[in-house]
Structure formats: structure tokens, C-alpha cells
Amino acid sequence: MTAIVVTGLGVAAPTGIGVETHWSAILAGRSAIGPITRFDASGYPTRLAGEVPDFVARDRLPGRLIPQTDHWTHLGLATAQDALDDAKVVTSDLPEYQMAVVTAGSSGGTEFGQREIERLWRDGPQHVGAYQSIAWFYAATTGQISIRHGMRGPCGVICTEQSGGLDILGQARRLLRSGSRLVVAGGTDASLCPYGLVAQIAHGRLTTCGDNARAYLPFDADASGYVPGEGGATLILETAESMRARGVDQHYGTILGYHATFDPRPGSGRPPTLESAAAGALADAGLRPDEIDVVFADAVGDPALDHAEATAITKIFGPYGVPVTAPKTMTGRMYAGGATLDVATALLALRDQVIPPTTGVYSPAPRNRIDLVGAYPRQDRLRHAMVLARGHGGFNAALVIGRQLTAHDDQGEATWRK
Amino acid sequence: MTGIGVVAPGGIGAKAFWELLASGTTATRAISLFDATGFRSRIAAECDFDPQANGLSAQQIRRMDRAAQFAVVSAREAVADSGLDMAELPPARLTVSVGSAVGCTMGLEQEYVVLSDAGRKWLVDHSYAVPHLYGYMVPSTLATEVAWEVGAEGPVALISTGCTSGLDAIGHGVEVIKEGGADVAVVGATDAPISPITVACFDAIKATSPNNSDPAHASRPFDLGRDGFVLGEGSAMLVLEDAEHARRRGAQIYGEIVGFASRSNAFHMTGLRPDGREMAEAIRCAMAQARFNPEDIDYVNAHGSGTKQNDRHETAAFKESLGAHAYEVPVSSIKSMVGHSLGAIGSIEVAACALALKHQVVPPTANMHVPDPECDLDYTPLHARERRLDGVLTVGSGFGGFQTAMVLARAAGGRAG
Amino acid sequence: MAEVTLDDLRRILRDCAGQDESVDLDGDIADLLFAEIGYDSLAMLETVSRVEREFGTSIPDEAVQEMVTPRTTLAYINRRLAEDTAGSAA
Structure with a gap:
């Protein structure tokens, strides 16, 4: 069976945007956990999060796409673009039906959805925007990436919360073994809006510790829950043959x-x-x-x-x-x-x-x-x-x-x- | 496929579902699940579903969104129908794959209304949150509930590719079995989208029918007077087994899934290219997998949503992929009767195809009186038709550009269902 | 009576549907097709809905077919607003 290689990475994480920015922050042990700034969280028992810093959608995405997509999709589109650039993919050189997109997101366009549902209940049904139909649902990110890059292969969406981030790589490998040449596999999530946070407060596994340095301590005697974060990564997966057929040899590793x-x-x-x-x-x-x-x-x-x-x-x-x-x-x-x-x-x-x-x-x-x-x-x-x-x-x-x-x-x- | 369970508008259970289809009766009506005054489209195909009467416990009812309730009840029926003794199966060899387009939207919206005090508080009040709220936030809960119900410990997935979720989830389960990852799969899809936010979002893009004065005749796929789809709800779950596994235990076999392929149009989130080329490509791939020629398809279960654009797109795709046979083979859309239940409908339509194979009957397209000159195939108007059915094609098309095709064949060996 | 101007339309388009970088929305766009300036059917639905809410009118479904350029759109909307005013005065 042919080797499955990772030829490109795109990262938008609390630790930074871009692979090397993220990696150097991680190696330096620089925690990105801090007070929530995306909304006023002062009234909630959990007030800390890992937010993606300095992500300016306007600088990263076509202007027409921004109002029709949630922050979660923005991060997915941006990391997909970075990963494709990193892998030096020229999509026009590849067969359209052999490029696929598979994404994982655990909760969809949460912030976008909260805004629209608020309009509905506060102002009435006529106030729900046309983009709610394509921004909130879980398939939004895959659809937008597929359209933006002309990928017409067997695209998919897997929602299995945290494990989805690995399940998409299993699915990408399955597609590569059955005829696809390149798969954009992305996991991003962004549920840092009031409703997204409150849903997690309700299940009791969020920390209520207010000290950045002590809030999220897995395996520690003082473990008190987790801190919510946002962002993710997109990987480009190919078969080794497909990578070489493009004249590329540079890759990060194998699945x-x-x-x-x-x-x-x-x-x-x-x-x-x-x-x-x-x-x-x-x-x-x-x-x-x-x-x-x-x-x-x-x-x-x-x-x-x-x-x-x-x-x-x-x-x-x-x-x-x-x-x-x-x-x-x-x-x-x-x-x-x-x-x-x-x-x-x-x-x-x-x-x-x-x-x-x-x-x-x-x-x-x-x-x-x-x-x-x-x-x-x-x-x-x-x-x-x-x-x-x-x-x-x-x-x-x-x-x-x-x-x-x-x-x-x-x-x-x-x-x-x- | 050895077991079928259905929760659909017009009746709970596979038997009631088939009777509705075979009689060409429509289950579309004025929305009763909430007060739809002020909405553009105020009609839907609703399930008369009593969770308690369908065997769910008080805690299950409290915890589960309506979509989860549908899924668990239909999974239970499918397993009973298959005759499998789940206690005998190694849990690790049982896989579950559930499709859903909008997840637990209904529960999410109902809780939102409380926490936000009907939209007045952007900073929603956490002190009113129910403990299972996060279970509504993540659609994976639907797969969790089904997996708990059937006792699966193998791979479990929630597939959410908009309105092709149902077909894609079934295809996913088929692939897991084919790879040797499981012996038995419980697969299908569920959606319960008849809640204000989902109705409003389709209102906003004028995709649903505004024919509020005549709900029973509002879903009119392929008819010249069609004016949008009618929202539906429901679930179908199926039991799939490796063919050898099923024959060994002498199971009833409804049919085999012999081809599955999906493509994306990379064109527009809601728009469709009139030539239907990506759907045609998916159909060709699914037929190639099945080693079928167009002539081997005896019935085409269309996506047939009843929007102007979809029905033309699909007609073009059938002509492109089936050639001259497209004009010979009966096509129909059961959405004329049970509405469009988004992600769930793909699995409900596979259940319909399996039952069509069993009964050797093509279900009709209800409400089709005046043919659209741009849709010039045989859409089996109004009345079901007896016919020899060995191979059946079903397709789906969804927001995000997803196009999926699946081919079913009457089982060669084994006891006919 | 309020009249919707080309600048109103520009503002609403930008605000609700964003802007294609390759298009100069402030340029001479009155007679360009919406497709040429980067707006699709969803963008038009959103725009019409904003106009309805902001200017307190109601625009029937089939009217969107007439709204192919900013000029035809403004003409339609302003005719509609004038009818509304005449109707309420009567």
C-alpha cells in the first residue's frame, strides 16, 4: 500500500498564525491562555480562553466571503490556503475530481448562529439573514474550501467533537486509497461566543480557576477542568506517488x-x-x-x-x-x-x-x-x-x-x- | 441490508411509511410544532411522534433532542427487524454512522430562548442552562445516542454534509465494513428541523414553498407549478452486514449496497450548475463500482426537492449519466409526500428504495400534474407502479455543493426480505 | 418621502455582502450586472431584505428578477416606495 504523506500545514492557533510562529511559541513554552476578549465574560464562572491573536479576516480572505461565513470557517479557509501554499499545490494542475476536502468542526458556526437566532427572537423572522442558511451548518467550511479551490472530489464533514480532528485524517487516508490524489483535511473550531461558552459551563468540565498559569493543568494533582480554545490546523495529505508526480519531495512526515x-x-x-x-x-x-x-x-x-x-x-x-x-x-x-x-x-x-x-x-x-x-x-x-x-x-x-x-x-x- | 427502521411523516415505522408511499398520500400540512405566524412558509411534513409511546424513558426524553429521539426509535426498529441479537455481537465489531444536516437545532433553539430571555440577552444566562446543553451544541450527540442504544464500541461517526448527510453516512458505514473495520453497521440519518430558526433561514433565501393555502399539494417535484421544497423531519436507520455474515445466519436481506460515490460541485453554496455534471459524475462512479450499465437501473429515486433549480439540474444529470435509458427508467421523488427532511431524507430514501425492491413497486411522485417542459423524463406521476426491480439508483444534492449517488441491488443469494 | 440612492445601495451591499477586491464599488457601477460586480443570488436576497427593513417596504419575490443592475434595482425600489406613500396618503 502506498505511503500517505503530509505535504503542507496551515495553523491558526492561540499560539499564533502560521506554522513556525506556532512552533516557536510552543517550544518556548509561551502559554496563550488569557482573559476572554471576544465578548464580556466577566459574569461567567469561566473567564479565560485561548483566542487566536491578530486574526484579521479582511487581510486573509476575499471580502465577499467574510459576511457569509462564521469565524470558524474564516479560520478553516485561511489555514487551508496556507497549507496549500506550503505544499506548493497548483490546483489547476490536478484532476478536479481527485482533490477532496474533509473538515471537522464540533459545533459549526456558533457565533454567527447566535447572532441570527437573536435577530429572530428579538426582531422577528424577517430579520434572519440569507447567509444563516450557509454559515451555521456544519458543512459550511468544507463547502467554502471546495468552492474556493475548485476541488470536486468526494468531500466530507465529520463531527465527533475532539476526535473529529483525527477522524478526518483517517477519512483522508481512505480517500487517498480509493482514487483521490490530494485531500485538504482541516480541523478548526471557534465557539467563543456567549452561547458556546455557556453550553460548556453547563457540562461542568470547564475550569473556574482565574489564574492563567494554573487554570488548565492536565494530569496535575490540581487539575480543575479545561480552558476553552479556538482555532486549528489544516493538513494537505497525498500519496507519495502523487506528491512526486507534482515534482515535490518536501514533506513533513507520514500517516x-x-x-x-x-x-x-x-x-x-x-x-x-x-x-x-x-x-x-x-x-x-x-x-x-x-x-x-x-x-x-x-x-x-x-x-x-x-x-x-x-x-x-x-x-x-x-x-x-x-x-x-x-x-x-x-x-x-x-x-x-x-x-x-x-x-x-x-x-x-x-x-x-x-x-x-x-x-x-x-x-x-x-x-x-x-x-x-x-x-x-x-x-x-x-x-x-x-x-x-x-x-x-x-x-x-x-x-x-x-x-x-x-x-x-x-x-x-x-x-x-x- | 438486513434491517430497516423509519420515523417519517405520515406514520411511525417502516410499514406505515411504505403504505404512505405506495398509496401516493401526502403528509404535508400546516406547521403545528410551533406558531408559524409571520413566517413566509408555514407548512411542513411533520411526524406524529410520541416519544413515550415509542418506548423512550423519561430521562431519554428529557436529555434527547427530537432528532435524537427519532434516531434512537428508528435504530431500535431496524435492529429488531434485522433479527440480530446485539448481545451476541462483539461490541468492537459494531460500527455506527449517523448523518444529520442541522444536528440538535431544535433543542439548541429552545434552550437559547430561555437563556437569552427570548433574544434579549446577548450574554446568555448560564444559571438557566440544562446540563445536557453541550450535547445539543455538538451534533455528534446523535451518533452517541444511537451507539449507546445498540451497544457499539467500534468506530462511531456523525457525518454532516448538508442534505447529502444521509447517503454519505450510509456510504461511510459501508466503507468501514468493506475495510474490515466492523461486521455490522447501524447507519442512517436524522433531522428535526421544523423549528423557527431553520424555517426562517429557508424563508430568507426563498427556498421553501410559500403555498400556505394548500399544504397537502405544496410539494410538487418536477411539476411546472413547483415553488420550492416543503420542509420535513424524520429518521431512517438501517442495519448493514457483511454479506457473508448475513447469509451465515440466514437473515432476511432487503438488498445490497453495491455502489456509492460522492462529488462536489465547487460552484456555489446553494446554486447548482444547470448541466448537473458533478452529480452525473457521482452516478457514473457509483454505477462503475456496482459494475452496472445504465440499463441495469430499474428505478431512480430522485433528490427531487421541488425547487425550480434542483429538478432541472437533476434531470440533466440523469440524461448525462444514463443516456437514452434516462427516458426509459421510472424516476420519482418521495419528497412530494414526506417533504424534505434535510440530512435525514437521504437515509429515508434508501429505506424507500429497499422497500421498493422488496415489494417490486415504484413509489410515485405525488402532486405531479403539469409536466415542466424542462423536466421531460418519466417521473411516475401520482400512482405507484408495479415493476420488476433488480437495480435501483438514489441520489442526493446538498448545500455546500455535495452530490452523492448510491446503487442498490436485490440480493442475489439469501432469503428475500 | 425617502428615496434610496446609489450610495445607499453601495453601503448596504458592502455591509451585508462584503466587497470583491477586484471591483471598484465607488466607480461607475449603475449599469453593471450584479454578477459583474461580484454579487450572487444570495447577496441580492440579503440586500433586498436589508432595504425592506431599512426603508420599511415590502418587495415581492418575483421583483428580484428585475433587479439585474443597480440602476434597475433603484428604479424598482423607488417606484415601490412612491406607491407605498401614495397608498398611505390615500
Whole structure:
């Protein structure tokens, strides 16, 4: 089977816009968590978030697109453009039906939707705008990217909250194995509006801690919940042949394994299934646990959920058996955008052979027997990385990625294909 | 396909659904789910659905949006119909894929009204929030509820590609089985969009029919007098199994899904190119997968939404992909009877196709009296038709430019459903 | 009686539907097709709805077919507004 390579990245995250801006902030351990500025959150128990700084839609998007799309789609369009540029894709050179777009978003055009629903209830049905029909629904970002770049292949949208950010990469790989040559796979989310925040306050997993540095501490003895974030990343996935056919060799790494599972219903007495997702992704990649050199954790910041994740990791890799990191401590939890961003960050870690830090966690809960990378980056020999994600409601996904292909890999691959 | 469950306007359950279609009866009426005074389109195809009578518990009813209730009830029916003993199946080998265009919009809107005090507070009041509010915010809850209902621990997904969500979700489940990721899939879609915000958003773009004075005859696909679609609601869930798995246990088999392909028009979020080329391409790909020639298609279940633009676009796509056979094969749109339930309708139409295969009957296009010269195929007007059906094509088209085609075949081996 | 001017229309278009960078909206656009200045059917629906709300009139569905350029649009709307005034005076 042909290798699946990542040839382009686009990032719009609280840690910055652009791949290298984000990566240098992460390596420097610069947390982007701060007070919410998109609206007045002073009356809410959670007042901190990771907001994408300095994103000016006017500078990044065609003027006609801005009023007809939500902030979430703006971020998706901008990162898709950056990723395509990064991969040096000339869309007119590729067959229109063999380019596809797959995006994940957990809650759609939340802010746009709140404005329109407010108009409806405050002023009446005639006040709902024409763009509500295309901005709020979950397929808006995929549709707009497909139109903007003339991609007419099998486009899709997967909503599985945080795991969606990995599920789209599994789906992209499926498309590449069945005839597509290039897939734009993007996870972005932006629910930092009052209704989006309140919906999360209601489920009780947001932190109410008001100290930027102490608010989001996954695996820590003082874990108190998570901080909401916004943004995400878009990846360009291709088959190695397709990449080379375009005369391109530069790529970040390869997608080696993916698996998704679902947790049993609460109260069923059956165990959660994150471990099976991780084991399945390893098996899919044909790797042993000791060939994984770093795990990017889902890291909810809820003591019970953190412990469940640590247990899954420990069962596969052994106690303290693999370095575990959670750079999302610097961005907040970004739902579908978070998992895709973790994959982008993991690819950069493999490229530069350095594990990014987990900031703020100074007193890890001893019951979590994992080797959590602390406040400073760790230089290491990194061959493969695993990214884990859990979506609200029981979704689990695991993705295994590897380093860039070398000439040697190509030979091996050619032999394997025979 | 070994099990079918349907919650649709005109009756709950696959049996009532088929009786409605076969008799050509329309289920469109004046909106009763909310007071639609002041809206442009005040008609819809509503489900007479009592969650309690359909076996949902008090907690399920409190927690679940109407779309989730539909999905769970139809999933239950599909599983019972399949004769599968879910307790015998390894949970990890069971996959779920649910489509929905607008997710839990109804619950989201109802809670919004409370938290914002009917739109008066931009800074909505968190002290009034129900604990399951986030479950309305994320449409994935619909897949969660179905997965809990059937006990799935394999891959579970919520697919949301606008009005092709239903077909795409079924196709997704088929692909998971084909890759070896599961033995059994519970797939389908659900939508409950008859709430003020969704009605208003289609009002704003004048996509829905304003024929408020004659709701029963308002959904008029392919008719010259058509003036927009009529919103619907409902869900269909299906049980799919690897063919070998189904035959081994001697299951009833409604049919096989032998082709599935989707394309995007990359043209406009709501507009369609009149030549229908991307839908034609999806149809060609789905037929190629099925190893079907156009002549192997005995019935085409059209998207047939009843907008001026869609019905022409689709007619062009059928001519382009099926050639001369497009003029021979019966086509119909069940949206004339059950309305357009957005993402759900694709799965409801696959259920209709499977039942058509079972009964060897083509459901009609109701309300089609005056043909549009630009839509010049055989749309099976008014009355159902008996016919030998071995291969069936169904298509969908959605906002965002999505075009999907699926081909079903009568099962070769195994007991006929 | 309020009359909708070309500048009103420019402002409403910009505000509700944005602006195509390649088009000089402040230039001589009165006789250009909306498609030529970057506005599609959704943009027109949104624009008409804003005009209805701002100027307190109601514009029937089929009227959009007449509104192909800014000039024909303004002519239609202002005729409509004049009729409204005449109607209410009567």
C-alpha cells in the first residue's frame, strides 16, 4: 500500500498564525491562555480562553466571503490556503475530481448562529439573514474550501467533537486509497461566543480557576477542568506517488496508523475503549509500542478522565514507558481543531527531533504513572509519534505518524507493494 | 441490508411509511410544532411522534433532542427487524454512522430562548442552562445516542454534509465494513428541523414553498407549478452486514449496497450548475463500482426537492449519466409526500428504495400534474407502479455543493426480505 | 418621502455582502450586472431584505428578477416606495 504523506500545514492557533510562529511559541513554552476578549465574560464562572491573536479576516480572505461565513470557517479557509501554499499545490494542475476536502468542526458556526437566532427572537423572522442558511451548518467550511479551490472530489464533514480532528485524517487516508490524489483535511473550531461558552459551563468540565498559569493543568494533582480554545490546523495529505508526480519531495512526515473506537454507555460496567483505539492504531501502523517515541495526550484536565487516559497509555506502553506531552496546555482545548493541531505539532516535533513541553504541570498526580514531559522541551530521538483524542460523548481516536520518507523507505515500500 | 427502521411523516415505522408511499398520500400540512405566524412558509411534513409511546424513558426524553429521539426509535426498529441479537455481537465489531444536516437545532433553539430571555440577552444566562446543553451544541450527540442504544464500541461517526448527510453516512458505514473495520453497521440519518430558526433561514433565501393555502399539494417535484421544497423531519436507520455474515445466519436481506460515490460541485453554496455534471459524475462512479450499465437501473429515486433549480439540474444529470435509458427508467421523488427532511431524507430514501425492491413497486411522485417542459423524463406521476426491480439508483444534492449517488441491488443469494 | 440612492445601495451591499477586491464599488457601477460586480443570488436576497427593513417596504419575490443592475434595482425600489406613500396618503 502506498505511503500517505503530509505535504503542507496551515495553523491558526492561540499560539499564533502560521506554522513556525506556532512552533516557536510552543517550544518556548509561551502559554496563550488569557482573559476572554471576544465578548464580556466577566459574569461567567469561566473567564479565560485561548483566542487566536491578530486574526484579521479582511487581510486573509476575499471580502465577499467574510459576511457569509462564521469565524470558524474564516479560520478553516485561511489555514487551508496556507497549507496549500506550503505544499506548493497548483490546483489547476490536478484532476478536479481527485482533490477532496474533509473538515471537522464540533459545533459549526456558533457565533454567527447566535447572532441570527437573536435577530429572530428579538426582531422577528424577517430579520434572519440569507447567509444563516450557509454559515451555521456544519458543512459550511468544507463547502467554502471546495468552492474556493475548485476541488470536486468526494468531500466530507465529520463531527465527533475532539476526535473529529483525527477522524478526518483517517477519512483522508481512505480517500487517498480509493482514487483521490490530494485531500485538504482541516480541523478548526471557534465557539467563543456567549452561547458556546455557556453550553460548556453547563457540562461542568470547564475550569473556574482565574489564574492563567494554573487554570488548565492536565494530569496535575490540581487539575480543575479545561480552558476553552479556538482555532486549528489544516493538513494537505497525498500519496507519495502523487506528491512526486507534482515534482515535490518536501514533506513533513507520514500517516502510518489510525483507529477509532467508542466508549460503552455510562453505567454499563464495561471499560472505556481509548486503549483499544491506541492499540488498533499501532497494529494498523505495524509498529510495536517501543517504536513510539512520544504520545500527544488528549489531556482533558479532569482528574478522572486524565486518570483514565494515563491508565490506557500505561497499559500499552508500561508505567512511565513513553514520553507523554500536552502542548494544548498553552492553547486551551480546541475540540476538533485541537486534535488536528496536535498532529501538526507532532509532525514538527518529528522534524526537529524535540518533544514540546507541557506547561504549568509541576505536581503531577502520582496515580498517573506516565512520563509527562515538563515545562521544557526534551531533545530525543523521535521515530514515530502517537496522537490521542477523545470527543465528548464517547468518541476515541488514535493516530500514528512517522518521519519523512527517505530514498531507502521508497525501496522498502516498493518491495512491500510487490 | 438486513434491517430497516423509519420515523417519517405520515406514520411511525417502516410499514406505515411504505403504505404512505405506495398509496401516493401526502403528509404535508400546516406547521403545528410551533406558531408559524409571520413566517413566509408555514407548512411542513411533520411526524406524529410520541416519544413515550415509542418506548423512550423519561430521562431519554428529557436529555434527547427530537432528532435524537427519532434516531434512537428508528435504530431500535431496524435492529429488531434485522433479527440480530446485539448481545451476541462483539461490541468492537459494531460500527455506527449517523448523518444529520442541522444536528440538535431544535433543542439548541429552545434552550437559547430561555437563556437569552427570548433574544434579549446577548450574554446568555448560564444559571438557566440544562446540563445536557453541550450535547445539543455538538451534533455528534446523535451518533452517541444511537451507539449507546445498540451497544457499539467500534468506530462511531456523525457525518454532516448538508442534505447529502444521509447517503454519505450510509456510504461511510459501508466503507468501514468493506475495510474490515466492523461486521455490522447501524447507519442512517436524522433531522428535526421544523423549528423557527431553520424555517426562517429557508424563508430568507426563498427556498421553501410559500403555498400556505394548500399544504397537502405544496410539494410538487418536477411539476411546472413547483415553488420550492416543503420542509420535513424524520429518521431512517438501517442495519448493514457483511454479506457473508448475513447469509451465515440466514437473515432476511432487503438488498445490497453495491455502489456509492460522492462529488462536489465547487460552484456555489446553494446554486447548482444547470448541466448537473458533478452529480452525473457521482452516478457514473457509483454505477462503475456496482459494475452496472445504465440499463441495469430499474428505478431512480430522485433528490427531487421541488425547487425550480434542483429538478432541472437533476434531470440533466440523469440524461448525462444514463443516456437514452434516462427516458426509459421510472424516476420519482418521495419528497412530494414526506417533504424534505434535510440530512435525514437521504437515509429515508434508501429505506424507500429497499422497500421498493422488496415489494417490486415504484413509489410515485405525488402532486405531479403539469409536466415542466424542462423536466421531460418519466417521473411516475401520482400512482405507484408495479415493476420488476433488480437495480435501483438514489441520489442526493446538498448545500455546500455535495452530490452523492448510491446503487442498490436485490440480493442475489439469501432469503428475500 | 425617502428615496434610496446609489450610495445607499453601495453601503448596504458592502455591509451585508462584503466587497470583491477586484471591483471598484465607488466607480461607475449603475449599469453593471450584479454578477459583474461580484454579487450572487444570495447577496441580492440579503440586500433586498436589508432595504425592506431599512426603508420599511415590502418587495415581492418575483421583483428580484428585475433587479439585474443597480440602476434597475433603484428604479424598482423607488417606484415601490412612491406607491407605498401614495397608498398611505390615500
